[in-house]
Amino acid sequence: MRTIVLHDGDLVDGTGTDPRRAVDIVVAGDTVREIVPSRPADAYGTVDEIVDAAGMLVIPGLINNHTHGTAYGPLFPSGHEALPHEQVLANLDRHLVEGTTTVLCVDGFVTAEALARTGEAHPVNVRLASCNTPACLAAATIADGGGLTAANRAFTARDAVRAGAVALGEIGAGHTLGGGGASYMYIPAEVERRTGVRITPRQANGLKVAVLGRHISASAFDRDAVEEALAGAGLTGRLSVEDAREIVSGIVLPAFDIALRGLAEAAGQARAAGVPVLVHNAAASMTQVASIARTDVILIAGHSNHSSFELREAVEHAGRLKEMGAIVDVSTLDTFGAQRLTTGPELLYAMFSAGVVDTISTDYAGGHHDPILLAIDRSIKAGVVSLPAAVAMATANVADAVPGVAPRRGRVAPGMIADLVVTDPAELHHVGTVMVGGEIVVRAGQRVVA
Ligand SMILES: [Zn+2]
Incomplete structure (x- = not known):
């Protein structure tokens, strides 16, 4: 059996407890065999490889409960046309070099057969969630549905769970509930078709809020705000207020009520x-x-840190959900990098400070999501969360929240599957080595190609 030693690293094991300094993690086959105080490297004469982790941090491979475009099949719960396979594999590569070894694909209409083909093509553990309930399928069909084949439509949520899906989700989505998907995809596309002008996601979002408000309601229409949003997007004289109203309402409202009903049904x-x-x-x-x-x-x-929330509203809402036993997830979105829709980390930090966060995921953010470890790094430096707690939110907490997403994963302990990440404690997102099931798949931050 192949034996690899991660040598002399500091371990944050996913359980939320304090780091263990200078340990050796001995991996045999796909399993962590033992964790011991660091011994001299020459004590391991016969092992296959010793990875020098001195001065580095070792954590469990991250488990990301909210990803899109990570399995072959329709994209998003709106059943959008599937990404090319190469793009799906590139998305999985990106998650992997960011330290994520398990993803839950919440596109929702992926079949078990397509998931199996994805799994064969990539070392990341990809798990399935389904959103194929009658109302969600109807909402997808209205909002988009361009990527839904007969097989996707027929593969219901019940079938999916029988075939190993570990959750239902994503129920509702930015694409069917007037959220980010409408702002970064459908509204800019329709405005461009009518005017030839490509507006940004933020401009589209401004237009959407002016027409329908943050809570999405036809009665929230604000003519002055629409005029202002049109001016801000350079559309004055190219698009009338009435046309803007019709475009936004026509994209968002038809699927909205059905998608909303889909929440309780699912x-x-x-x-x-x-x-x-x-x-x-x-x-x-x-x-x-x-x-x-x-x-x-x-x-x-x-x-739960969605950019449509106001800060206090989000924190109070999350607090109430938590009291009722819900698991509160936050996503990195494009908070630190692209900022096409998110304006900065204040809301994320407020959620951590309030102690309401259970899990951390990425979501998609139009393909511009930030790495989980970058969000953790910045949040620790901002003093709003501790390292062990934040690592638990991206590992063991997720494994516990979604039984089945990552059995024997999410913690570093003897007998657990060896999904491990070696990273720089000073810049947590500077990932060095990633191991999945005892196999090194990222070295020096680069994907190892077999
Ligand atoms: Zn969403």
Whole structure:
């Protein structure tokens, strides 16, 4: 059996406890065999490889409960046209070099067969969630549905759970509930088709809020705000207020009420199937999300730091959800990098400071999501969360929240599967080595190509 020693690193094991300084982690086959105080490297005469981790931090491979574009099949819970396979594999490569070894794909219409083909093509553990309930399928069909084949439509959430899906989700989404997906995809595309002008996601979002408000309601229409948003996007004289209203309403509203109904329907199915339900938690869906939290389903409130929330609203809402037993997830979104929709880390930091966060994921952010370890690094430096707690939120907490997503993973302990990340304690997102199931798949921050 192949034996590899991660030598002399400091270990944060995923359980939330203090770091253990200078340990050797002995990996035999796909399993962590033992963790011992560091011995001289020459004590391991016969092992296959010694990875020098002196001065480095070793953590469990991250488990990301909210990803899109990580399995072959329709993209997003709107059933958008599938990404090319190379792009899916590139997305998985990116997660891997960011230290993520397990992803839950919450696109929602991926079949078990397509998931199996994804798994064969890439070392990341990809797990399936389904959003194929009657209302969610109807909402997807109205909002988009361009990537849904007969096989995708026929593969219901019940079938998916029978075939190994570990959750229902993402229920509702930016693409069916008037969130980010509408702002970075459908609204800019339609405005460009009508005017030839490509507006930014933020400009589209401004237009959307002016027409429908943060909570998505036709009665929130604000003519002055629409005029201002059109001017800000350089569309004055090219698009009338009425046309803007019609474009935004036409994209967002037809699917919206059905998608909203889909939240309770999916929660009922998840409860019956005994799996968690992962929902799109945003200003527009918060009332329905809270009513699901009152039931006895395992509820994961996805991206609870969504940019449609006001700061206090988000923190108070998350606090109430937590009191009702929900798992509060935050996503990195594009908080630190692209900032196409998110304006900065204040809301994320406020959520950590309030102690309401259970898990950390990325979401997609139009392909511009920040690495989980970057968000953790910045949040620790801002003094809003501790290193052991933050690592637990991206590892053991996720494994516990979604039983089945990562059995025997998410903690570094003897007998656990060896999904391990060696990274720089000063810049946590500068990942060096990544191991999946005892195999080194990233070296010096680069994907090892077999
Ligand atoms: Zn979402």
